[in-house]
Amino acid sequence: MSWVSSMGGWGALEVEGWRKGPWTAEEDKLLIEYVRLHGEGRWNSVSRLTGLKRNGKSCRLRWVNYLRPDLKRGQITPHEENIIVELHARWGNRWSTIARSLPGRTDNEIKNYWRTHFKNKAKIPAATSEKAKARILKRQHFQQQQLQHQQQQPHQLQLNQVDLKRIMSMLDDTDHNRVPYVPQEVQVAPASYNIFNNITDTPSASEASNEDFLWDGLWNLDDFHGGNNFGVSCTNSKACVQNLISPFC
DNA sequence: AAACACCCCAACCGCCTTTAA
DNA sequence: TTTAAAGGCGGTTGGGGTGTT
Incomplete structure (x- = not known):
């Protein structure tokens, strides 16, 4: 699959009115602002209240996996x-x-x-490569x-x-x-x-x-x-x- | 320098569960 | 109690970056 722009956003794809693919900084800003004002949840209202062309699922995922402020960054210790x-x-x-x-x-x-x-550890052959x-x-x-x-x-x-x-x-x-x-x-x-x-x-x-x-x-x-x-x-x-x-x- | 392999991770999909009307 | 909508979860995909050949 390749993310072909159909509305100007780099690498984004629009399907049935919903944007898909990589999030832009602008979209992130809108989502952060939404959570700041309304808190987490009610993800399906995000598009209605912010104009963001992302479905609720996508918004939730973006927030949970990337934008949440309490996320750790960096290597797993x-x-x-x-x-x-x-x-x-x-x-x-x-x-x-x-x-x-x-x-x-x-x-x-x-x-x-x-x-x-x-x-895949189990699949590694006995003679481990250099x-x-x-x-x-x-x-x-x-x-x-x-x-x-x-x-x-x-x-x-x-x-x-x-x-x-x-x-x-x-x-x-x-x-x-x-x-x-x-x-x-x-x-x-x-x-x-x-x-x-x-x-x-x-x-x-x-x-x-x-x-x-x-x-x-x-x-x-x-x-x-x-x-x-x-x-x-x-x-x-x-x-x-x-x-x-x-x-x- | 180019080709290839591998690692990492963002994002999607489909299914299941929970919630609210 | 039923049902549709929303939320949550696990599996999967694919692209970018980096190291190796």
């Missing part, structure tokens, strides 16, 4: 990879469920990552660096390992037996998280389910690990908020 592997082993291809354990990552992102890195080896070495080097970083922060590493174990053991429990676990050090959710609770109309803390507590824990785990959103350490909550509210740099 080894820590996140571990979580993905663990949760995929448990839940299979339930990408959205897995994504909920990795705040800032989308189901699409995780799905893509899995397909790229794991799906090329593949080089890639693996490169990755191991990166992981080594991460490890060194962790060792510089022994307390945090310990916390991570304990938390991960506890989270995984919790997941082994039946739903009825779940007990929310909030590590002492991270009982207060990051400012950024609360901010987006407000923005996105998610339930208040008092309404949050046990699973929400669990996910908060993972969120914090990740941030402890240095896998922050924009490649810059959040040394204080203000800096984090700043990163989160200006994601389009």
Whole structure:
């Protein structure tokens, strides 16, 4: 399929009045403005209220996978990879469920990552090519660096390992037996998280389910690990908020 | 330098579930 | 209670970028 312009927009295609294909900066702006004014949801009204020639599904997808301000950018960290592997082993291809354990990552992102890195592993011949080896070495080097970083922060590493174990053991429990676990050090959710609770109309803390507590824990785990959103350490909550509210740099 | 292979990821499609009238 | 619309999810496709031959 090739995206042939039929209305001036580069690479875009119009089918039955709806534009398809790559989004333009202008369209993004309209969608962001719509969400700012009306919040998430009611995606089918976007075209009516903004003039955007995109159907509701397309708008939702664009927002969820690309425009949401709380999205993480950049490489999946080894820590996140571990979580993905663990949760995929448990839940299979339930990408959205897995994504909920990795705040800032989308189901699409995780799905893509899995397909790229794991799906064809079984097909790789026993005699791995040199090329593949080089890639693996490169990755191991990166992981080594991460490890060194962790060792510089022994307390945090310990916390991570304990938390991960506890989270995984919790997941082994039946739903009825779940007990929310909030590590002492991270009982207060990051400012950024609360901010987006407000923005996105998610339930208040008092309404949050046990699973929400669990996910908060993972969120914090990740941030402890240095896998922050924009490649810059959040040394204080203000800096984090700043990163989160200006994601389009 | 060109051709090829591979990786990454945005975006679409179809189906299923949820919600509201 | 039924039904249509909207939302959500997983699978798939295809293009751009980059590394390798």
